[in-house]
Amino acid sequence: xxxxxxxxxxxxxxxxxxxxxxxxxxxxxxxxxxxxxxxxxxxxxxxxxxxxxxxxxxxxxxxxxxxxxxxxxxxxxxxxxxxxxxxxxxxxxxxxxxxxxxxxxxxxxxxxxxxxxxxxxxxxxxxxxxxxxxxxxxxxxxxxxxxxxxxxxxxxxxxxxxxxxxxxxxxxxxxxxxxxxxxxxxxxxxxxxxxxxxxxxxxxxxxxxxxxxxxxxxxxxxxxxxxxxxxxxxxxxxxxxxxxxxxxxxxxxxxxxxxxxxxxxxxxxxxxxxxxxxxxxxxxxxxxxxxxxxxxxxxxxxxxxxxxxxxxxxxxxxxxxxxxxxxxxxxxxxxxxxxxxxxxxxxxxxxxxxxxxxxxxxx
Numbered sequence: 001x002x003x004x005x006x007x008x009x010x011x012x013x014x015x016x017x018x019x020x021x022x023x024x025x026x027x028x029x030x031x032x033x034x035x036x037x038x039x040x041x042x043x044x045x046x047x048x049x050x051x052x053x054x055x056x057x058x059x060x061x062x063x064x065x066x067x068x069x070x071x072x073x074x075x076x077x078x079x080x081x082x083x084x085x086x087x088x089x090x091x092x093x094x095x096x097x098x099x100x101x102x103x104x105x106x107x108x109x110x111x112x113x114x115x116x117x118x119x120x121x122x123x124x125x126x127x128x129x130x131x132x133x134x135x136x137x138x139x140x141x142x143x144x145x146x147x148x149x150x151x152x153x154x155x156x157x158x159x160x161x162x163x164x165x166x167x168x169x170x171x172x173x174x175x176x177x178x179x180x181x182x183x184x185x186x187x188x189x190x191x192x193x194x195x196x197x198x199x200x201x202x203x204x205x206x207x208x209x210x211x212x213x214x215x216x217x218x219x220x221x222x223x224x225x226x227x228x229x230x231x232x233x234x235x236x237x238x239x240x241x242x243x244x245x246x247x248x249x250x251x252x253x254x255x256x257x258x259x260x261x262x263x264x265x266x267x268x269x270x271x272x273x274x275x276x277x278x279x280x281x282x283x284x285x286x287x288x289x290x291x292x293x294x295x296x297x298x299x300x301x302x303x304x305x306x307x308x309x310x311x312x313x314x315x316x317x318x319x320x321x322x323x324x325x326x327x328x329x330x331x332x333x334x335x336x337x338x339x340x341x342x343x344x345x346x347x348x349x350x351x352x353x354x355x356x357x358x359x360x361x362x363x
Contacts, residue, residue, distance in 0.1 A: 047164040049077050049098035049146065052084035060128075060135055061104050067139035068100065072146075076164040092116055097153070097165055100146045102138070104128075109138050113146040115153035122149040194264060194272060195361025198222045200323060202357015204235065206254075211345050214241040216254070218355055222262075231260040231276065240287075241347075247340035248290035252347065256282040256305060256329070272313040272321070280305050284335050284347060294340060303333035305348065313359055321359040328352050 051068055053061050065081065072079040077098075084101040092099055092114060099114040101121075109126040124145045126138050151169040154161050166172075201219035208214075220233030235258070240251035262276030282305040288296040309327025316322065331348035338344065 046076065046078040047162045048080060048096045049100065050080050050082050050084075050092075050096055051100040051102075051142075052082040053102045055083055057102070058104055060138070061102055061109065063135035064109070064138035064142065065102060067135055068102075068142045071139060071143045072168075075168045077168060097162070098146050098150050100142055102142060111138075111142045111145045113142075113149040115149040117153065117156065118149060122152075194226045194266065195319065195363055196223065196225060197362040198359050199362075200357055200359040202323070202355055203238070204353050204355040206237075206241075207352045207354070208241070208345065208347065211241070211243060214252075214254075215239045218357075220258075220260075227265065228263050229261075229274075231258075231262065231278075233258040233260060233278070233280075235353075243337055243339070243344050245339035245342070245344055246291070247294045248288060248296060250286055250288045250337055250339065250344070252287075252337065253285040254282060254347070256280050258305075258307060260307075270315050272315065273311070274313070275310045276308075278307045278309075280307065282329075282331050282348065286335070286337060288339070301333075301335040303331040303335065303348075305329055305331045309353070311355075315359075315361070319361045319363070321361070323355075323357055323359050325355045326353070327355075 069079040111124040112121040154171040222231040258278040258280035260278035264274035307329040311325035313323040334349040
């Protein structure tokens, strides 16, 4: 009788243990299938990880599993509990960013952690014979092992992972290693601002109908924001315009001052296009020389004038550029040069001007 009673007692204890394990894993599977009733269920879009242990897990391993699940949930990861078969390996299911498996082998807790695209797990061991080993210690070690695995994945992906994964792994992408498809920084896309104050100077060639061109020079100052501007300019001849006739010759000097209004824009970072219109005053000095039998005479003449021009500039640096311009001017009271009472040319009615030079901007 005593032996039979003892045998019954042992058999009952085994049945209770198996029943407890069955209830634990059944509840785990139901929680995984139903998505839980906690925050993870309220956030179906949360980043998923899977934690689990074999069907015959010990009470210590179960408690460590629950603690690890809580640690992961606290950092924004949805930790689903599953029964993990020994030797389970990737590929991970779609939407799962980590797999944490705990197994007890002869006094040792073996921890294995996988991340997407990992060829092998990151493993860790906890010796149960070490003093102070508790379920909390095992859970912390397990979470850190999973963090290491998911960090490798985040580094491989260049940070192109959900925010919860970056937060859990504490990974900060290197700006120099940004994906090729990422948009360029605003600083690279920005257009260099035009200087609010600029000076320009350069030679100019004036073209007249019926006579040779003459060489001059122009300089000016421009003031204004990046689009509209006002300018003042000065032009003068460098080599006199020479007019020849059988009865004599004449040399003409011209000087013009301009007040201009214009607009400018930059189709590219270093290129600028501008157009301007101006009103000014032109002064002409004519010196005549007669051939034998004729007398020469000198005169001066002034006339209001208008101009219209288009220019383009290349800014090699923020404050230095080269420009080219083309335009026309028209003297409203244009002088007519007479030789022996015969008209030779009427100046600036109209004339065309080509100019090259340099610009200096001041910010």
